[in-house]
Amino acid sequence: MIRIDRGPEPLELPDVRRDELERFRAIVLTSGYDRNQLGTRYTAVKEALWRRQELKCCYCEKVCENVGNDLEHYRPTSRYWWLAWTWENLLFACQNCNRWAKNDDFPLADEKTRLKAEESPPQGEQPQLVDPATEDPLDSIQFVWDEASDRWLPRPRGASVKGAETIRVLELDRQALLELFQNYVRDYLMPDVNHLRELMKNGNEHAVRDTWKRNVRRALQRTMFYTALAHDVFDHYFPEDERRRWGLELPRP
Ligand SMILES: [Zn+2]
Structure with a gap:
C-alpha cells in the first residue's frame, strides 16, 4: 500500500451527492440501511479514482480492471451511509481486499468515539485502518522476509497497532x-x-x-x-x- 493523491472532486459529484443523500436518507429513516438501495450513480467517480490510482487497488497494489472491482468506501456505508458519496471517503479497491476481506470492518482506537449519523469525520474518531489518501502507509506497514515460510510478509512497522489492524482487516497476508x-x-x-x-x-x-x-x-x-x-x-x-x-x-x- 502506498500514499494516494485522489486529486480534486469530480465536477458531477456534488449534485449526485445531494440527490442521492436525500433519496437514501428517506430509505434509512423508513426501513433502515439497505446496501442494495445505494444505487450506481458513482460509476464515473470509480473510473476517475481507478485512473488516479494508476489502475491499482488502493490496498494491495494489484493492477486490475475497474469493471468487476469496487468503489471502496474507507468508512463503510453500512456504518456511515451518509458518507457514501463523499469524495474524501472514496477509493478504488479490488474485490479481494474490499468484499472478501474488509467488508464492514472499521476498527477504532476507542469504540465510544464512533461517529453518530450524519456527523462529519473525524470528530474524536481514531481509525485503526490506514487511509492511503491521508497518510503514508509505509509508516505503519513493512514487508519483511520470513525464512521459515519462504515468503515476504506484511508486518506492522515498529509496534504500529494501526499497521497490525490494517493487515488483519484487509487480510494483506492472505x-x-x-x-x-x-x-x-x-x-x-x-x-x-x-x-x-x-x-x-x-x-x-x-x-x-x-x-x-x-x-x-x-x-x-x-x-x-x-x-x-x-x-x-x-x-x-x-x-x-x-x-x-x-x-x-x-x-x-
Ligand atoms: Zn486489493
Whole structure:
C-alpha cells in the first residue's frame, strides 16, 4: 500500500451527492440501511479514482480492471451511509481486499468515539485502518522476509497497532496474495538485486550508482505493482548504512 493523491472532486459529484443523500436518507429513516438501495450513480467517480490510482487497488497494489472491482468506501456505508458519496471517503479497491476481506470492518482506537449519523469525520474518531489518501502507509506497514515460510510478509512497522489492524482487516497476508508478492520479487526484483551485488563486488562505483538509479526508479514508479514491497526489498538487501557508503538513495514510492 502506498500514499494516494485522489486529486480534486469530480465536477458531477456534488449534485449526485445531494440527490442521492436525500433519496437514501428517506430509505434509512423508513426501513433502515439497505446496501442494495445505494444505487450506481458513482460509476464515473470509480473510473476517475481507478485512473488516479494508476489502475491499482488502493490496498494491495494489484493492477486490475475497474469493471468487476469496487468503489471502496474507507468508512463503510453500512456504518456511515451518509458518507457514501463523499469524495474524501472514496477509493478504488479490488474485490479481494474490499468484499472478501474488509467488508464492514472499521476498527477504532476507542469504540465510544464512533461517529453518530450524519456527523462529519473525524470528530474524536481514531481509525485503526490506514487511509492511503491521508497518510503514508509505509509508516505503519513493512514487508519483511520470513525464512521459515519462504515468503515476504506484511508486518506492522515498529509496534504500529494501526499497521497490525490494517493487515488483519484487509487480510494483506492472505496466501494467494503472498504468492503474487513472492513471484514478483523472484522474477522482477531479484535479477536486479543480484546484478547490483555483482557490480558492488567488482567495486565499479559508477556502474553501481547508474544501475541503482535506473532499477530503483523503474521498480518504484507509481504505475508498477507492489511498489511498497519493492521499496522494502531494496531496503532489506541494501540497508541504509550500505546505501550511504555508495551514495545511493531509496525514495519512498
Ligand atoms: Zn486489493
